[in-house]
Amino acid sequence: MTSLIQEATRIIVKVGSSLVTNDGRGLDHAAIARWAAQIAALRALGKEVVLVSSGAIAEGMLRLGFEQRPTDIHELQACAAVGQMGLAQIYETSFRAHQIGTAQVLLTHADLADRERYLNARSTLTTLLRLGVVPIINENDTVVTDEIKFGDNDTLGALVANLIEADALIILTDQRGLFSADPRKDPAATLITNGRAGDPALEAMAGGAGSSLGRGGMLTKILAAKRAAKSGAHTVIAFGREAEVLTRLACGEEIGTELAAQTGQLTARKQWMADHLHTAGQVVLDAGAVQKLSKEGKSLLPIGVSDVRGEFGRGAVITCVGEDGQPVARGLSNYTSAEARRIMRKPSSEIEAILGFVEGQELIHRDNLVLL
Numbered sequence: 546m547t548s549l550i551q552e553a554t555r556i557i558v559k560v561g562s563s564l565v566t567n568d569g570r571g572l573d574h575a576a577i578a579r580w581a582a583q584i585a586a587l588r589a590l591g592k593e594v595v596l597v598s599s600g601a602i603a604e605g606m607l608r609l610g611f612e613q614r615p616t617d618i619h620e621l622q623a624c625a626a627v628g629q630m631g632l633a634q635i636y637e638t639s640f641r642a643h644q645i646g647t648a649q650v651l652l653t654h655a656d657l658a659d660r661e662r663y664l665n666a667r668s669t670l671t672t673l674l675r676l677g678v679v680p681i682i683n684e685n686d687t688v689v690t691d692e693i694k695f696g697d698n699d700t701l702g703a704l705v706a707n708l709i710e711a712d713a714l715i716i717l718t719d720q721r722g723l724f725s726a727d728p729r730k731d732p733a734a735t736l737i738t739n740g741r742a743g744d745p746a747l748e749a750m751a752g753g754a755g756s757s758l759g760r761g762g763m764l765t766k767i768l769a770a771k772r773a774a775k776s777g778a779h780t781v782i783a784f785g786r787e788a789e790v791l792t793r794l795a796c797g798e799e800i801g802t803e804l805a806a807q808t809g810q811l812t813a814r815k816q817w818m819a820d821h822l823h824t825a826g827q828v829v830l831d832a833g834a835v836q837k838l839s840k841e842g843k844s845l846l847p848i849g850v851s852d853v854r855g856e857f858g859r860g861a862v863i864t865c866v867g868e869d870g871q872p873v874a875r876g877l878s879n880y881t882s883a884e885a886r887r888i889m890r891k892p893s894s895e896i897e898a899i900l901g902f903v904e905g906q907e908l909i910h911r912d913n914l915v916l917l
């Protein structure tokens with residue numbers, strides 16, 4: 546057996562707040578220097594690495610003298626802004642010791658939900674990698690409010706894996722991996738060494754954050770593995786303080802919990818649709834249309850649509866739901882919501898007579914459709 550990381554050439558490494566800030570005592574210079582040295586070694590093996598680092602809020606709290614995590618969102622945002630300076634500085638210094646440049650990239654959900662900004666983020670990141678720079682990513686906490694937050698950097702790491710079609714996501718945390726139950730609460734819990742990304746049994750084992758510093762806990766890591774697998778990326782969850790963890794994984798050693806992606810890589814366009822946490826609107830499909838999409842691999846025709854919800858433009862990503870409200874697929878709409886309302890339940894041969902033009906026989910073409 547070899548680790549899933551050995552073959553990977555493009556890797557996202559995510560480090561959690563408690564690791565980066567030495568459990569809230571301040572930036573752990575020695576640990577960060579060790580990860581930088583390991584990432585330099587990975588690059589020498591020909592691998593491209595993107596780092597997603599948490600810790601801005603935890604570091605900002607310390608610098609501003611907050612003993613408890615503030616509940617006021619603007620105080621949290623202030624902490625993030627202050628702490629991010631420390632993160633940028635320490636990563637820049639640590640990588641410079643290996644003659645490697647770093648770049649600060651702060652992203653919000655809105656950046657990845659918008660086609661143009663998504664493509665810009667993707668091009669910037671791939672350009673940085675081509676130029677030999679290690680991008681250091683965090684959520685742009687100062688500009689987000691709750692509804693548009695990724696919420697945790699595990700999700701952000703997975704979305705970045707989707708964005709640049711990474712082969713692997715390594716989540717470094719303060720436990721040796723996923724245990725059969727939260728080891729802080731159940732001392733008899735055992736380490737799960739491998740599994741299938743997306744296996745619902747894993748979600749049942751994973752609990753919330755064990756400390757007040759981390760946001761997501763183990764559940765967001767398991768869900769991140771599921772999301773990363775949608776673009777074919779494998780996930781490893783491992784202890785960030787384990788000696789030489791990244792280089793040993795790259796040499797094939799199995800460490801922590803390996804969650805293998807079962808699916809191959811989707812096309813970039815399909816990934817973009819699968820990555821959408823929020824979509825512009827919804828169309829409700831009758832049972833026949835659900836069958837055509839999910840079982841027969843067909844396009845969505847207007848005749849199979851029984852309702853159109855929300856307002857959207859041509860080319861928007863919309864969600865297809867069954868009459869029971871269950872999401873079935875996502876895709877790019879050929880018609881605006883107003884046009885879709887006029888042609889729903891109608892055969893495609895009538896589109897021209899109703900609208901005066903035809904953008905396509907389908908409301909969503911199969912090529913622009915991804916099943917959920």
Ligand SMILES: Nc1ncnc2c1ncn2[C@@H]1O[C@H](COP(=O)(O)OP(=O)(O)O)[C@@H](O)[C@H]1O
Binds near residue numbers: 723729759762
């Ligand atoms: N089944 C589980 N296995 C391992 N850890 C778990 C599990 N369920 C909950 N946890 C908790 O998740 C914590 C890690 O998540 P979190 O605190 O968000 O870390 P990070 O800052 O690295 O993202 C662990 O310290 C642990 O207490």
Ligand SMILES: N[C@@H](CCC(=O)OP(=O)(O)O)C(=O)O
Binds near residue numbers: 759761
């Ligand atoms: N953007 C936040 C990240 C919060 C977060 O996701 O933390 P963690 O669960 O430790 O990865 C910060 O830098 O503090």
